[in-house]
Amino acid sequence: MGVVWHRTIHSFLDLTLAHLEADEAINNLMLGIALRLQKEPSYYRHVELVTLSDARGLVLSAVMTIPEKLILYSPLGVDREALGQLSNAILDRNLHIPGVLGPKDLVEAFVDIWKRKTNCLVELDMHMRVYELREVNREVIGAGRLRVADDGDLEFMIQGIGEFLKDASLNSVPDPEKCREHAQRRLADQSVYLWEHEGKPVSMAARSRPTSRGVTINLVYTPKELRGRGYATSCVAALSRQLLDEGYEFCSLFTDLSNPTSNSIYQKIGYRSLGDFDGYFFL
Numbered sequence: 001m002g003v004v005w006h007r008t009i010h011s012f013l014d015l016t017l018a019h020l021e022a023d024e025a026i027n028n029l030m031l032g033i034a035l036r037l038q039k040e041p042s043y044y045r046h047v048e049l050v051t052l053s054d055a056r057g058l059v060l061s062a063v064m065t066i067p068e069k070l071i072l073y074s075p076l077g078v079d080r081e082a083l084g085q086l087s088n089a090i091l092d093r094n095l096h097i098p099g100v101l102g103p104k105d106l107v108e109a110f111v112d113i114w115k116r117k118t119n120c121l122v123e124l125d126m127h128m129r130v131y132e133l134r135e136v137n138r139e140v141i142g143a144g145r146l147r148v149a150d151d152g153d154l155e156f157m158i159q160g161i162g163e164f165l166k167d168a169s170l171n172s173v174p175d176p177e178k179c180r181e182h183a184q185r186r187l188a189d190q191s192v193y194l195w196e197h198e199g200k201p202v203s204m205a206a207r208s209r210p211t212s213r214g215v216t217i218n219l220v221y222t223p224k225e226l227r228g229r230g231y232a233t234s235c236v237a238a239l240s241r242q243l244l245d246e247g248y249e250f251c252s253l254f255t256d257l258s259n260p261t262s263n264s265i266y267q268k269i270g271y272r273s274l275g276d277f278d279g280y281f282f283l
Helices: 009-022 028-039 080-092 104-118 151-167 176-189 231-245 260-269
Strands: 002-005 047-054 057-065 070-073 099-103 122-133 145-148 192-197 200-208 214-221 250-256 272-282
Touching: 002 080, 009 028, 009 047, 009 057, 009 070, 028 047, 028 057, 028 070, 028 214, 047 080, 057 080, 070 104, 080 104, 099 104, 104 122, 104 272, 122 260, 145 231, 151 176, 151 192, 151 200, 151 214, 176 192, 192 231, 200 231, 214 231, 231 250, 231 260, 250 260
Parallel strands: 070 099, 214 250
Antiparallel strands: 002 047, 047 057, 057 070, 099 272, 122 250, 122 272, 145 192, 192 200, 200 214
């Protein structure tokens, strides 16, 4: 089985694009990152791209935007031989991986192999579910309006990004400066939208990782004192409707399965489950 570490996103996409686009919504994370690299090669400071192929074609691919987790994908399901070879290739390359993320069964098999090879400790980070929407239930949109965030919303966005990272268990102590930089990048590309009620921003959501037919929604946040009033529902529903009106065939998003409230909200909007993803930390 051939292992290839790709120096360019172009050679990686030559092998993976058709497979990733065959299930575009559920593969939105790896596909979105790859397409972002194709468009802006310097967007991530350091990226590792690797594929494993045999006579059948592509067996396994992985992407890591250092220092984030390794992201896995396989068009063939769980192939333990391929996962073992990937583990060996990572160790031979002396590449530190802080964790792994991907389809539940695939990730569980990789974690088992990695533990055996490294004797590391493993901690489950999050059980997630991938959802797709193709038609919005407009009845859930309440009073207010959706608008693009502007410079006057910077502090609201900084707070929102920090709280989102904590709520999603992505970072328990977010760096305020990094949150500010993130907010400023989002302002520059006009990807954050706010739900405004009675003249004040009360919730936010962002568009991210556009693919050929779809787009992802993330950074969904409502200040704690304003929750339970339907603002996030209105914000996500209105943004989803706008993106579909712009010509996207579908919107996708990830949810934390430990949060039944958010999962219920998205289903009321019209999102339907596609599959589960797991994330693990290696300690």
